[in-house]
Amino acid sequence: MINRLVIFGATGDLTARYLLPALADLRAAGHLGDHFQLTGASREDWDSEQYREWVSTQLTRHGGTCPADTRKAIADAARYQRADVTDPVDVASAIAGEGPVAVYLALPPALFPVVVTALHNSGLPAGSRIVLEKPFGEDLAGAQELNRLLADLVPEQALFRVDHFLAMTTVQNVLGSRLANRVLEPIWNSTHIAQVDIVWDETLALEGRAGYYDTVGALKDMVQNHLLQLLCLVAMEPPITLGERDLRNRKVDVLRSVRLLTEDDVVRRTRRARYLPGRIGDHDIPAYADEEGVNPARRTETFAEVELELDSWRWAGTIFRLRTGKALKADRKEVAVRFRTVPHLPLGQSGEALPNVLRFGLEPEGLALDLTGIGSRAHTLTPLSLTAQMEPPELPAYGRLLLDVLTGDPAMSIRGDEAEEAWRVLTPVLTAWESNLVPLEEYPAGSDGPAPRQEFGDGQWRRDDLLHAEAATPRQPSS
Incomplete structure (x- = not known):
């Protein structure tokens, strides 16, 4: 050490x-x-x-x-x-x-x-x-150039490209839950899973970070690294071991399988927006463009949303939605795995069988499973929720990260080719946004974000937001 x-x-x-x-x-x-x-x-x-x-x-x-x-x-x-x-x-x-x-x-x-x-x-x-x-470079070309320089100067095993999200306890529990539980692994595929939402919505506004944030924006600050890393852990094939080579290889496989978006896809499947004046709790929030240190001409987004699909046997037909936003009404930081509905309900049942949703809470850390059960009235369906509290970790994310560095365990750091593949995934989005093919929408600070847009993706995201609202309401007690 x-x-x-x-x-x-x-x-x-x-x-x-x-x-x-x-x-x-x-x-x-x-x-x-x-x-x-x-x-x-x-x-x-x-x-x-x-x-x-x-x-x-x-x-x-x-x-x-x-x-x-x-x-x-x-x-x-x-x-x-x-x-x-x-x-x-x-x-x-x-x-x-x-x-x-x-x-x-x-x-x-x-x-x-x-x-x-x-x-x-x-x-x-x-x-x-x-x-x-992070970020490792400012675009794909920059990441490739940086990696070439690093390869000439420093052995790869001596480099730790760190992302503290990978050291979060619940993030690692995504792997444990799906790989170590027989009840989940057989159904962890597109036959049973319709959509995965990877969301980092926060009430936090700019908070004096204009010098950095205004040159980056939500897509580069959160989606290109943190949220794509979560996508890798959700979608990867089971590695032979959790050692650095096997784990990193499977993560790179996921990124390589992401179907690149065409210009039409970017217009239809991505959104960007920035916040207007509003109020969050007891605080008045100025418009992002009026925040100290912001150059409005940059048209930097504070909200980004991208729908992706994977060209792989396991995930063909499943939608992966990556979303992040600042100055929103409520914090929502989770990986939500939405299963397909059952094909048939017995005759005589009233109500709707909502899709089961397995939620990995990132901050605060926790686990919840949204189910459908029988209510107090016979033959009436009602939503239920099973929740589990996570034991406090021995170390916070940065503590785990530094321990891995000092002990020389690179398994949860990012390999050079992985960093490049992450940029490859989002390069079509960056290019289209720079050409203003996707409008920069606006939303009031303290709101739920930009208003729903009917033509976005297949419209399914609006339904899952409704499910999330349902999950936040009091549920029937369950054992």
């Missing part, structure tokens, strides 16, 4: 909100010993004492219930190196030390090539690892 971690971009929001609390969780769980060393590298003209004070402040603010002695141990393990990441001398100074080092690039992706080159030229110790946050 590597005991040295260097973070470039060590005073940024990612480090403060996620990486430092993750390190504290690792320490509290006994995964980090007294020999662990943290080096923060950034442009601020600080010394190590000032950085330790900043680390302590951020852990107090974002570290939750982490014990005070644990927070102190992480702060005491830290030192600071003022560094210009474009300067090879500064980069070499930051990683100087004995033994292998894990280098976390908490930086804008545009800086990855110059920093990786500087790391290579500085002579990374054998066994070192480099961590790259």
Whole structure:
């Protein structure tokens, strides 16, 4: 296990909100010993004492219930190196030390090539690892160029292209539920499953992230990486093992099987929108175009929806809907697997047999199964729901992610060809949107999103939204 971690971009929001609390969780769980060393590298003209004070402040603010002695141990393990990441001398100074080092690039992706080159030229110790946050490139050509550079400089096994969604407990339970349960695996196919919704709707608006978000938008920020990764886990064939080679190979197979959208498909099966002024809870939300730091001329979307199909034996005929939006009425973060309805109901039954829906809650984490049962009146159908609470994970997503990096387990990181295939899937959408073939719709902040559009896809998505509303209403108690 590597005991040295260097973070470039060590005073940024990612480090403060996620990486430092993750390190504290690792320490509290006994995964980090007294020999662990943290080096923060950034442009601020600080010394190590000032950085330790900043680390302590951020852990107090974002570290939750982490014990005070644990927070102190992480702060005491830290030192600071003022560094210009474009300067090879500064980069070499930051990683100087004995033994292998894990280098976390908490930086804008545009800086990855110059920093990786500087790391290579500085002579990374054998066994070192480099961590790259998403997005991996800005488009397919950029991802291919970045991968070519990385292949020339760093062994693939030393690269961790991380996506913290893959480290979420419920995300991993998608695999466990379908692969380890005989009741599910035989029906995990298009014969029984009509549609899969992979949804990340949030009430959160821009919240000061214009500098990043306005150059990216919802499609690149969420769909191209996080939601496509969830698609892979839902749709992949059972791997021989959960080792990195078998698991990654099956994920790439899924992405390769995605049927590329034509221009007509993009117009019919995708949507984009941005929010107007509105109110969420007790807060008035300005229009996205009026948010500080936003350039309205970019026409950046805050809502994206894409329908995909897979050309494979298992999934022919199943619709996969990927959707994300900001400043919406309610948080909905889940994978919803909607089964086909039964072919026949006994005579004399009143009411409708709604499709069974298996829901993997992502945030909060949980599991629910929507069923149809008999109500209090004889021969009357009524919706039922079975729910299960997940045990709190030992580590949060970023804690699990960092542990995999330090121990050298790349199974839940993203291989270079996988990153490229994800861009391939969405390239037709990006091209059509850039040409304005799909209108940029609008929706009030605090609403359910853009108004339903009859011609979108096959119209089925509107019905599943209705089912979700049904799932949120009180249900008949079940055993």
